[in-house]
Amino acid sequence: MPIDEDTCGWLGLPSPLEMYRQHCGLLENEIQELNLQLRKARADIFGLIAMLTEAQAKKDEFAGYLRQRGAEAAAMRKQIADLEISASSNRKEADELRQRLGLVRAR
Template sequence: MEPYEIEDTSDWLGCPTELETCRQFLRMAENEIQELNLQLRKAREDIFGLIQMHADAIAQRDEAMANLRTRSGESATLRKQLYDLDISARSHHREAERLRGILDGITPQPKTII
């Protein structure tokens, strides 16, 4: 047996030929490509879902911010009204005290006997 014949297994029983080996490798490569395409498709769907969720979150955030701005404006208006009412109440209280003092000066104090 010559040394160059040692690597030649084409005549051995049950050993695949070079063509069969190439076909087997081709099938394995095709299966792997199909699997990678499925994974790529799923990844794209997942990314699309995440993009949609992000867009929904942005829309909700914008709606919440608009609502917050509206409520903030209403709150400022109410604080201003409360401040005006507090000033008015203090003014009326001072006026009532002044009138009470005038009234107390006009009417004699009842004398109580103990």
């Protein structure tokens, strides 16, 4: 529908140029808001990356700690096994000595 520019003023309608300016202003405001949101999103992403890096460093540190504790636990299990074998051997020797002592007393 063609707009007669002479009637726009007295009908209270904006001219096409005024509508374009208004639309341009709205678009500029929207672009500014989107840029602010984009900056905030980038800052959030940067923060998340920093948190991830810190978490990975802590994970690596704890993995090393667990490896050390695992090695210590394995050494202790071996030591316990050796002590059990030694205790078993000592029990056998003690039983043999008791038997000999029993034979010597019986004579």
